[in-house]
Amino acid sequence: MKCCKVIFNKYLRSITIRTRFIICSNHWVSVGRQVARNTLSNLKKPKTSLKKLQIETIKLIPGHIALDKVEFWFQDEARIGQQNTTTRLWSMKGCRPRAVKQQQFDYAYLFGAVCPATGETEALIAPYVDKNIMTLHLEQISAKTQTGRHAVVIMDGAGWHQASLVEGIRNVSILKLPPYSPELNPIEQVWSWLRQHHLANRCFSGYDDIVDACSMAWNDFISDVKRVTKMCSRDWLDVGKT
Secondary structure, X not given: OOOEEEEEOOEEEEEOOOOEEEEEOOOOOOOOOOOOOOOOOOOOOHHHHHHHHHHHXXXXXXXXXXXXXXXXXXXXXXXXXXXXXXXXXXXXXOOOOOOOOOOOOOXXXXXXXXXXXXXXXXXXXXXXXXHHHHHHHHHHHHHHOOOOOEEEEEEOOOOOOOHHHHOOOOOEEEEEOOOOOHHHOOHHHHHHHHHHHHHOOOOOOOHHHHHHHHHHHHHHHHOOHHHHHHHHOOHHHOOOOO
């Protein structure tokens, strides 16, 4: 069964719905050399999206990698916590629906990445966000990328999304979306699905409860590969077109 990996302080926990494993990890991977040199041009114009993506990808990847060997991943983070999201609810006609709202402030960050072409996914759950955790997430993607292929991870311009994080990760490059363009990242739809089906309109007893809920929600989402590919596929991703 696929699972989310959870970071708590310097401990890496692998969580499935049924089993937990605890692995000490006091070493963080060093990062350095900048790989991604340019951001995506304006992808909001559908007619030019494919061409611009092809150009930016060619600039980014190693010279010996052909475009048909490139796998695109969409990546993002979502904060899930006790100050939870409310969504639409069913109620009897003439009655106002009610949803619970907590006053506590525990939360966790769900790092998620999806490859629409293959249906592969990776995730991390952490109590905070920083470059070290982001590096571990990129290493997950690297491990999923087959020999001879190259992963281009499309993400927004968050402060911890640094191009230098792929130092030492030869089969991964980072490509940033234009500013204020969340609609270009289909993983935003994944967060909406997780909240609508599992995480919204509920209370959490604490951090561990949030982690368990996020793990179960993510595992449910990725259990259907067709759902993953259908939700996250985009026509302009096929850079192999002529």
